[in-house]
Amino acid sequence: MTTTLPQTGTVSPATRLRDFAARTPDTIALREKSRGIWREFTWAQFWDQAETFAHALLASDIDRGDRVAIHSDNRPEWLFTDLGSIAGGAACMGLYPTNPTAEVEYLLDNSGSRLLIVEDEEQADKVLAIPTSDLPMLEKIIYLEHRGVDAYDDPRLMSWDAFMELGRAHRSAHPDAVAERMAGAKPEDLAYLVYTSGTTGPPKGSMITLANLDYATREIAGDQGIVQPGPGPDDLIVSYLPLCHIYEKLFSVVFNTGAGVPIHFGESLDTLVTDMRDVQPTIVQGVPRIWERIHAAIQVRLASASRLKRINAAIWMTSASYVGNTLARREGRHTAVSRGLTAIGNLFLFRSLKDRVGLRRVRYGVSAAAPIAPEILQFFMSIGVPLHEAYGMTENCGVATTNRPGRIKLGTVGEPYPGVELRLDAETGEILTRHPAVFAGYWSMPEATERTIDPEGWLHTGDVGEWVDGTHVKIIDRIKDIIITSGGKNVSPSEIENTLKTSPFIKEAIIIGDRRKFLAALIGIDFEVVSEWAQRHKLPHTTYRDLSEKPEVVTLVQKAVDAANQKFARVEQIKAFRLLTKELDHEEGELTATQKVKRSVVEKKFSDMIESMYR
Numbered sequence: 001m002t003t004t005l006p007q008t009g010t011v012s013p014a015t016r017l018r019d020f021a022a023r024t025p026d027t028i029a030l031r032e033k034s035r036g037i038w039r040e041f042t043w044a045q046f047w048d049q050a051e052t053f054a055h056a057l058l059a060s061d062i063d064r065g066d067r068v069a070i071h072s073d074n075r076p077e078w079l080f081t082d083l084g085s086i087a088g089g090a091a092c093m094g095l096y097p098t099n100p101t102a103e104v105e106y107l108l109d110n111s112g113s114r115l116l117i118v119e120d121e122e123q124a125d126k127v128l129a130i131p132t133s134d135l136p137m138l139e140k141i142i143y144l145e146h147r148g149v150d151a152y153d154d155p156r157l158m159s160w161d162a163f164m165e166l167g168r169a170h171r172s173a174h175p176d177a178v179a180e181r182m183a184g185a186k187p188e189d190l191a192y193l194v195y196t197s198g199t200t201g202p203p204k205g206s207m208i209t210l211a212n213l214d215y216a217t218r219e220i221a222g223d224q225g226i227v228q229p230g231p232g233p234d235d236l237i238v239s240y241l242p243l244c245h246i247y248e249k250l251f252s253v254v255f256n257t258g259a260g261v262p263i264h265f266g267e268s269l270d271t272l273v274t275d276m277r278d279v280q281p282t283i284v285q286g287v288p289r290i291w292e293r294i295h296a297a298i299q300v301r302l303a304s305a306s307r308l309k310r311i312n313a314a315i316w317m318t319s320a321s322y323v324g325n326t327l328a329r330r331e332g333r334h335t336a337v338s339r340g341l342t343a344i345g346n347l348f349l350f351r352s353l354k355d356r357v358g359l360r361r362v363r364y365g366v367s368a369a370a371p372i373a374p375e376i377l378q379f380f381m382s383i384g385v386p387l388h389e390a391y392g393m394t395e396n397c398g399v400a401t402t403n404r405p406g407r408i409k410l411g412t413v414g415e416p417y418p419g420v421e422l423r424l425d426a427e428t429g430e431i432l433t434r435h436p437a438v439f440a441g442y443w444s445m446p447e448a449t450e451r452t453i454d455p456e457g458w459l460h461t462g463d464v465g466e467w468v469d470g471t472h473v474k475i476i477d478r479i480k481d482i483i484i485t486s487g488g489k490n491v492s493p494s495e496i497e498n499t500l501k502t503s504p505f506i507k508e509a510i511i512i513g514d515r516r517k518f519l520a521a522l523i524g525i526d527f528e529v530v531s532e533w534a535q536r537h538k539l540p541h542t543t544y545r546d547l548s549e550k551p552e553v554v555t556l557v558q559k560a561v562d563a564a565n566q567k568f569a570r571v572e573q574i575k576a577f578r579l580l581t582k583e584l585d586h587e588e589g590e591l592t593a594t595q596k597v598k599r600s601v602v603e604k605k606f607s608d609m610i611e612s613m614y615r
Helices: 013-023 043-059 076-087 101-111 121-128 160-173 177-183 210-221 246-259 269-279 288-303 307-329 336-357 374-382 446-452 493-500 527-536 544-548 551-565 599-605 607-614
Strands: 028-034 037-042 067-071 091-095 115-118 140-143 157-159 190-195 205-209 237-239 263-265 283-286 364-367 387-391 421-424 430-434 459-468 472-478 506-512 519-525 574-579
Touching: 013 043, 013 076, 013 177, 013 210, 013 246, 028 043, 028 076, 028 269, 037 043, 043 076, 043 160, 043 177, 067 076, 067 101, 067 121, 076 091, 076 177, 076 246, 091 101, 101 121, 115 121, 121 140, 140 160, 157 160, 160 177, 190 210, 190 246, 205 210, 210 246, 237 246, 237 269, 237 283, 246 263, 246 283, 269 336, 283 288, 288 307, 288 336, 288 374, 288 527, 307 336, 307 374, 364 374, 374 387, 421 459, 446 459, 472 493, 493 506, 493 519, 493 551, 506 599, 519 527, 519 544, 519 551, 519 607, 527 544, 527 551, 551 574, 574 607, 599 607
Parallel strands: 028 263, 067 091, 067 115, 091 190, 115 140, 140 157, 237 263, 283 364, 364 387, 519 574
Antiparallel strands: 028 037, 190 205, 421 430, 430 459, 459 472, 506 519
């Protein structure tokens, strides 16, 4: 069953939620897993919670355009806050669960948030460590879990239950207040402040309007959107990527309220594989790191199987290689032979592999937010997981290009959506996009906005691209990341890094070489995978550092580097590498909250290691 979106007028996710509650009140909208049990919310219950939250905002004198922040893992209350804020005319701003205190202070202060939802004691401690005078706009801190927080003495603190009771009392006294607030909404009203990852400086707040969201919903979640046939109530999605990022919002909010797809919240990121197995989602969103991890887990499982199972796996993975090559050559379209091999391979191997990682029922998978190696895409396609690469960014609500079923070109991010204007700058090759989902600008940063959106309305993405066959776009790299060697050769580090990360043993790869005579690399091993390999080879080890310093591990990584070098021209080959002796960490400033490497920080922190490769 698919849902046809209205074709006229600007509506919000909140009005769409309200309409679902009116049309199908008893249909399941959300599920949450707690202590192994899945709890269900109907559309009527979902809207009741969101509307109650909106009334609580009005009772707290939150005005139209005020900012409401939430600092929590994904859970139903996240969406109650998100949709309730929109219904109440406020703008929702999310923080990553991993944001340390300094970043929490910056984001709350920069956004001027008046109200903050925190999940538990850990998140409450971060904001309470900030002097009240440094956050003069913050009036209330609402906590979801009582343990530890109930004992705190801060007048701003209030439990979620008490806050929602405010909402119920306000709704009883003013039953039409939220409906009136929603009726007065305008297309240009601010819906979200979504902060950039801050790879090169302080995060910037991208202003996403109701009009932006309306257009994104029509382009992505409609009957002619990225999923064919269109998404609907029969589909299933697991929400696990950070909801403060536009990417997850497109699935947990846009697909949910725009097409009626039920959203599932697992117990935690630690139980993601188990939760995916429970749900067996039909639509799966992931970043390259997630797909790389699943690929590595499958490789490890096959390598550690019994001898008979390894022989069976070798036979069918050879078959999968043929299927993958066929699909790559035919833009994702099967031949009779490849379809037959996939069907038989499902019986003997593929189905069990997919079942164990929760991908058995996937009809649409997508990788976005960062470049991914074509080899990873081809692997999943070869075992029957239809995985597509797409491209977008916060500043255009994730709406730019996508590979569509039957029109897949590996190594590209696909074709522009039907309503998207896309061109490449004649001099720099920078990708420019223009459409109604281009954001309203950066919060309180007019100069940065002017540098990003030109007078003609073109969004300057900062990505360099090229056309493939005149229809599909290939991302070369971020303009700021392109390496120019001392010999004057332009090199895209991300392509080399992604090729290295197709090895299950490599988790991080940072290419060095700007103004240098040759390319080198800092490489971080995947501790879990390499540890399992070391145990099989009876190689004792304790810590990450201990394992990464083993000569046998260096040799193992050298083989992966040699294999990657064969795919590149001599000037693009890695002549030296060093293994990092620690895992990169967000709290230490080496990664962004979205797990992107902060190159400048890493290069400075490991400068001695880098210089040792060039001495």
